[in-house]
Amino acid sequence: MTALARHVTTVAESTELSGSSASFAADVIAGLTATPKRLSPKYFYDRAGSELFERITELPEYYPTRTETGILTERARDIAKLIPEGAALIEFGSGSSTKTRIVLHETKSLAAYVPVDISAEFLSQQAGTLRADFPKIKMLPVAADFSEPFELPGAVQQLPRAGFFPGSTIGNFEPHEACAFLRHAARVLGHGAVLIVGVDLVKDTGVLQRAYNDKQGVTAAFNLNLLKRINSELGAKIDLDSFEHHAFFNRERSRIEMHLASLKRQRLKLGGECIDFRAGETIHTENSYKYTVESFGALARGAGFVQTAVWTDARSYFSVHVLTLREEPAPTRPRPDLAAVG
Ligand code: SAH
Ligand code: AVI
Numbered sequence: 480m481t482a483l484a485r486h487v488t489t490v491a492e493s494t495e496l497s498g499s500s501a502s503f504a505a506d507v508i509a510g511l512t513a514t515p516k517r518l519s520p521k522y523f524y525d526r527a528g529s530e531l532f533e534r535i536t537e538l539p540e541y542y543p544t545r546t547e548t549g550i551l552t553e554r555a556r557d558i559a560k561l562i563p564e565g566a567a568l569i570e571f572g573s574g575s576s577t578k579t580r581i582v583l584h585e586t587k588s589l590a591a592y593v594p595v596d597i598s599a600e601f602l603s604q605q606a607g608t609l610r611a612d613f614p615k616i617k618m619l620p621v622a623a624d625f626s627e628p629f630e631l632p633g634a635v636q637q638l639p640r641a642g643f644f645p646g647s648t649i650g651n652f653e654p655h656e657a658c659a660f661l662r663h664a665a666r667v668l669g670h671g672a673v674l675i676v677g678v679d680l681v682k683d684t685g686v687l688q689r690a691y692n693d694k695q696g697v698t699a700a701f702n703l704n705l706l707k708r709i710n711s712e713l714g715a716k717i718d719l720d721s722f723e724h725h726a727f728f729n730r731e732r733s734r735i736e737m738h739l740a741s742l743k744r745q746r747l748k749l750g751g752e753c754i755d756f757r758a759g760e761t762i763h764t765e766n767s768y769k770y771t772v773e774s775f776g777a778l779a780r781g782a783g784f785v786q787t788a789v790w791t792d793a794r795s796y797f798s799v800h801v802l803t804l805r806e807e808p809a810p811t812r813p814r815p816d817l818a819a820v821g
Contacts, residue, residue: 504713504750511747511754511762518705520651520737520765521597521624525708529601531701533575538697540689543647544578546797547677550790551581551645554799557788559585561673561801567591567635569667570643571625574598576605578645578677583613591617591635595625626652626660631667642667642674647797650679650734650768654778657768661782665804674784674802681769682796684728691726691735691767699724702737702764715749725761728769737765772798780805 503522510518524532536544551558562568565588570579573594583592592609596602599622606620623629631640642664649657664674691698702724706717725738738761747754770778775798776786784802791798 500712507709507713508750508752511749512752515763516754516756516760517763521626522708523701523705523765524596524598524601525704525712526598526600527707528701528704529574529598531697531704534697535693535701536577538690538693538695540693541698542686542690542796543677543679546792546794547645547647547799548578548581550792550797550799551578554790555581555585558582558675559587561675562586562589562641563639564588565590566639566641567593567619567631568641568643569593569595569631569635570645571595571664572597572644572646572648573602573605573620574646575601576609579643580609580612582643583609583616589616590638591619591632593619593621593631593635595621595623595629597622597624626656626663628663629667640668640672642672644674645677645799647677647679647767649676650770651765652768653766654768658778658782661779661784661802665783668804671804673787676775676779676800676802678770678775678798678800679767680791680795680798681733681771682794684730686796687728687735687769688726691737692724696724698726698737702726702739705764706739709749713749715747717747718745721745722762732766733769733774735765735767735769736763737767738763770798775800 506519510516535541559582568582568589570576573579573596576594583589594602594606602620602622606618610618617634619632619634621629621632649660652660668674703719703722706719706722709715710717721742722739723742725740726735729736740759740761741756744758745756772789779786779800779802783805785805786800787803788801789798
């Protein structure tokens, strides 16, 4: 998930990410003229993309949502105890906030919930439903790219904060980007804050590959929606039938890769650029890294966090990590015998 957009937008209540179509156009052209061709998975999520993702979560093959929901339901009380009284819960990539509801029901004294998501229209709609269902909690949605600096609403600046990052969305970053994201989240949450992160685990290749190649073709439609979006927002005329969804587990990199493969040699015209495809050439649209409990722990430690608890399901398919920020080591006094001379 390379952060290519350079603009910073914080929108507490509106449904627009200003400047987003200009950066979408620039990122699409940069990605399709690069070798190999690539697009950031953050662009999957327009309204239609968010709705397709919701359908993915219900597929029999897509185990992550069901498994993580099971873990969160079992651990809801433990999670509630980790969140300080009167705190704001900040969620990165909130989607439908379905899993968050488990936490909101259990956390009686929460002052505010801040869902942060790039899918502005879907976010605004979900916030409306949450307001009706949890009238005592301030709902303060922020439409923003969470991989870029963004501002929290003024109402939560003085509150203690806790972070929630479920769904294994962290797996859509390159590991070094995931580490940078965790450091960024630490700054957003503030000193001593807890961050709860859902992480998908390495498992049987067949189980992994079926989860991204469902029989109903919903994941294929989710992937192809990216081209639909390029057509409708950037005025391209891509023939969707000339591309095919490909997803496979790259064992060496421990990641599912999703691609859109061109079924023929073809030329696309976009923003004055001609983009040529060989037959079989692909656009790399997503990585979904699969970790072990230990490898994710090492990544979190590298970002300055301590893994204070890890919960998994009986099959060890998915993990939920409780991370807290490690105290900064006290600055060491220079030893006179090692003082530089001259
Ligand atoms: N947390 C939910 C949804 C996960 S799907 C769950 O666990 O089911 C990933 C979510 O992250 C989507 O809602 C998508 O719109 C959002 N998202 C992806 N990339 C993003 C980015 N760069 N900035 C903000 N939100 C992003
Ligand atoms: C949001 N993210 C964690 C999902 C995943 O599994 O990597 C997105 C997704 N892509 C295909 N199916 C689901």
